Amino acid sequence: QLQLVQSGAEVRKPGASVRVSCKASGYTFTSYYMHWVRQVSGQGLEWMGIINPSAGSTSYAQKFQGRVTMTRDTSTSTVFLDLSSLRSEDTAVYYCARDSYSSEYTWDYWGQGTLVTVSS
Amino acid sequence: DIQMTQSPSSLSASVGDRVTITCRASHPITRNLNWYQQKPGRAPKLLIYAASSLQSGVPSRFSGSGSGTDFTLTISSLQPEDFAIYYCQQNYNNPPTFGQGTKVEIK
Numbered sequence: 201q202l203q204l205v206q207s208g209a210e211v212r213k214p215g216a217s218v219r220v221s222c223k224a225s226g227y228t229f230t231s232y233y234m235h236w237v238r239q240v241s242g243q244g245l246e247w248m249g250i251i252n253p254s255a256g257s258t259s260y261a262q263k264f265q266g267r268v269t270m271t272r273d274t275s276t277s278t279v280f281l282d283l284s285s286l287r288s289e290d291t292a293v294y295y296c297a298r299d300s301y302s303s304e305y306t307w308d309y310w311g312q313g314t315l316v317t318v319s320s
Numbered sequence: 321d322i323q324m325t326q327s328p329s330s331l332s333a334s335v336g337d338r339v340t341i342t343c344r345a346s347h348p349i350t351r352n353l354n355w356y357q358q359k360p361g362r363a364p365k366l367l368i369y370a371a372s373s374l375q376s377g378v379p380s381r382f383s384g385s386g387s388g389t390d391f392t393l394t395i396s397s398l399q400p401e402d403f404a405i406y407y408c409q410q411n412y413n414n415p416p417t418f419g420q421g422t423k424v425e426i427k
């Protein structure tokens with residue numbers, strides 16, 4: 201069945217970088233855009249950006265420009281989120297989410313989430 | 321960015337109750353509005369897209385309506401598994417943005 205499986209929890213110090221992976225299975229990886237959405241503990245949801253797994257093209261939320269990079273590996277059907285210059289406010293659960301067939305920027309399948317903790 | 325405002329922030333209801341949650345956009349978004357349900361420790365789940373289209377596999381007690389700036393999510397008869405946080409999200413323009421959430425609790 202369709203699954204998005206993310207990498208495990210990470211702990212980083214302020215100023216460091218982190219990579220989160222999201223492995224897709226059960227569908228044609230290159231046929232659906234993938235997004236990253238984060239959720240600060242107990243708070244709302246925030247869109248970070250989108251990657252086209254076929255072309256590798258990306259678009260990022262202005263808030264994260266310069267600190268975020270999204271890439272993909274088509275051989276393993278995996279997308280990656282790299283976030284640099286981490287600060288305490290980046291402590292959050294990070295989700296990958298697949299674009300729906302029916303509507304753009306609508307997410308019908310989500311990864312299980314990856315907790316990134318930034319603490320000195 | 322388009323601001324999405326939900327009301328109420330939380331509500332208490334009983335099993336079998338009819339529940340309505342509203343979402344207001346700071347600018348008109350036609351019908352580009354989605355609703356998600358999130359349970360503790362879980363990823364959000366898509367319920368409604370394009371304001372009123374029911375996502376496959378979602379029970380028919382969930383419905384959505386509205387256009388422009390004002391939208392509603394209705395649960396016709398609340399079930400025990402519906403206690404969760406509900407979020408609206410606009411996909412009219414970039415960046416997509418979410419409401420702050422409405423927590424539905426057991427009375």
